[in-house]
Amino acid sequence: MREKRAPIFVHSLFRSGSTFLFDRFRQLEYDYWCYQEPLHEIAVVAKDNPEQLFVDMGAEKVELLRHPPLSRPYFEELFKAWPIWKDSISSPIIYDAYFSSSDGEIGVRYWEALSTAAPEEKRPLFQECRTACRIGAIKSQMGGYHIYLWRNPWDQWWSYKADSYFDTVNQIIVNSKDAPESLKGLVSSMNLPRYKGGELFEAFEFYRKRPLTSEQSYLAFYFLWLMAMREGQLYADNVISIDRLSDSKEFKFEVRRRLEEAGLKSPDFSSCHIPQGYYAEKEREWFSNLEAQVHQALLNDRWTSNELQKILTIRHESQPISWAVSVSDRSPADMAEQVSRARTVARGQENLRSHLAAKINDTEERLTSAESRALEAEARLNKADKAITQLMAKAAESEMAIKVIVNSRSWRITAPLRALNRGLSEAKVHAREFNRAPSWAKVPAMPKVRSLLRHVMLYVQRRPRLKRFTLKMINRFPRLKNRLINIGKENSTFKASSYQRVPYELDSLTPRGRHIYQNLVVAISKNRKRD
The missing domain is CATH 3.40.50 (Rossmann fold)
Structure with missing residues (x-):
């Protein structure tokens, strides 16, 4: 440079x-x-x-x-x-x-x-x-x-x-x-x-x-x-x-x-x-x-x-x-200048205090507003907690009621009816599908319905009380009874004779028990003829 x-x-x-x-x-x-x-x-x-x-x-x-x-x-x-x-x-x-x-x-x-x-x-x-x-x-x-x-x-x-x-x-x-x-x-x-x-x-x-x-x-x-x-x-x-x-x-x-x-x-x-x-x-x-x-x-x-x-x-x-x-x-001029400088500094400090006070007030207002919002949020939270507690109590009550119902005798007794209802609903679906299906596809559809009915009938046959109740209800509908008997004949587990009335004292026996009983009766009859 x-x-x-x-x-x-x-x-x-x-x-x-x-x-x-x-x-x-x-x-x-x-x-x-x-x-x-x-x-x-x-x-x-x-x-x-x-x-x-x-x-x-x-x-x-x-x-x-x-x-x-x-x-x-x-x-x-x-x-x-x-x-x-x-x-x-x-x-x-x-x-x-x-x-x-x-x-x-x-x-x-x-x-x-x-x-x-x-x-x-x-x-x-x-x-x-x-x-x-x-x-x-x-x-x-x-x-x-x-x-x-x-x-x-x-x-x-x-x-x-x-x-x-x-x-x-x-x-x-x-x-x-x-x-x-x-x-x-x-x-x-x-x-x-x-x-x-x-x-x-x-x-x-x-x-x-x-x-x-x-x-x-x-x-x-x-x-x-x-x-x-x-x-x-x-x-x-x-x-x-x-x-x-x-x-x-x-x-x-x-x-x-x-x-x-x-x-x-x-x-x-x-x-x-x-x-x-x-x-x-x-x-x-x-x-x-x-x-x-x-x-x-x-x-x-x-x-x-x-x-x-x-x-x-x-x-x-x-x-x-x-x-x-x-x-x-x-000199007076010099002293006046010193006083003026001191006043300038004082004004500056006063302005600074005013500015700080304004900022403090603004901060306090924001804090107050924030506290108010926090209290409102806390109140809403408490209200929500209370509602959740009530819902949980109701849910517990509902769960207990459901357990009582499921474990009740009536629920167990009506289980076959619910199964039958589900079966009938599925049968309706199959029927609609059967009606819409072409002729070559209709043959396989009916066996599904018959199979479902046979399972329901077998379930009912194994429970004497349910069987008596079901027969009592079916007797009111002869045509339905005949159709069910025809379906049952196709299955060796459900014969027409099953629907014949048995003596009252044997009514409480299971089908297996009655079969044994019938065998005993036949054996006794043969022995008597031999004698």
Whole structure:
């Protein structure tokens, strides 16, 4: 990559005045092609539909974030460079690679694609808020000129409260896969929630629903603040304090001089003004106690006292001038601005509470409705159980009644009649088939009917009581009786003589018994004749 086209990077954490610096460079439109936070999850969403870059980026968003007014949309250059970058952006390079070394995939292919898309006569500039802990890795692979922009941590952390997005992102960063061991230990000691999936937008939703306490929020932020400061001191070509850029004309001149010495056209920083708070002793103590915990965690993880002290010294030397001014000596305009910022945060918290209350009420209503439906379902289930119990009882009663009937004497007595009824029904069927059948098929049909009748007659003959009852009934129908006698004659088991009346005392004997009896009578008669 030619030096003229070597990229410029402005690295920072969120809420450090980076939008102001981006806008200053963008005003030099003949010299720079400026990308505002291209390494952003919105680029992943918009890679197949670049119109998404303009969603939720209007005047209301600018006012909420207290950004300087911009002449063009945030992502206009990224939109114009589409689609050259669409296949080189991915979720992992945004946050998973936050602490990556130069050996890993850190987004170089994406920035190179964007550099290619910049007009030939302009130098690409990337203003990034998600690269502060990989400055050295980017520089080793891409070269270029690197600026690190920073702000005093107390004001910067309070500025995070403008939107819950910033704390959510910090949770994603501190849980990234390449986080240093000291950070992992701090996260573990704070019992912070950890998303174990791999989908970036699910991670956003997971952490958004699990906001941090103030102490947890500042501990995580201050750790990242120190890590980024060290990275900037080690690898950036120009380290800029936005507080000093606001307070000191000399520092404005110094920054411009550094840029020009590097062969860059310097923007005008005269309008730089970053809001600066005033902190009472109790607030200072709160911050200091939490910072001491982070200092110890870093010293336990191979940080030296000298490198930590160097950062703290730079911080002290660059602290806002207003902190040295008593409250009574501060300008009314400055105090009014602090009150306005506090009111803005309060309104934001009130809106958040209102939103949460609405969601809670909606959830409670849905729970109430669900409970009502559950009670109705339970009532229907109980009613169904009761009906099933009643049906089972009725079924048991019916089964018992059937058993009583089947086991009754009358059922056993009428069994032949039922058999005869079934036989007659089958005979009717055979008769209909016989009438419809051709003449050559009618001969075999009648033997089936006769055979059935002979079986019925044999069954009746073997049961004396049933036989008496049947004969009594058949005697009423002489023609039927004669036909049955004729059929019975064809079978030796049923002779006409069987229908002759027998003495009453022999009536209860079976046919076999009467046959034996008749043989005895014949034998006795022969003996008498012999005598």
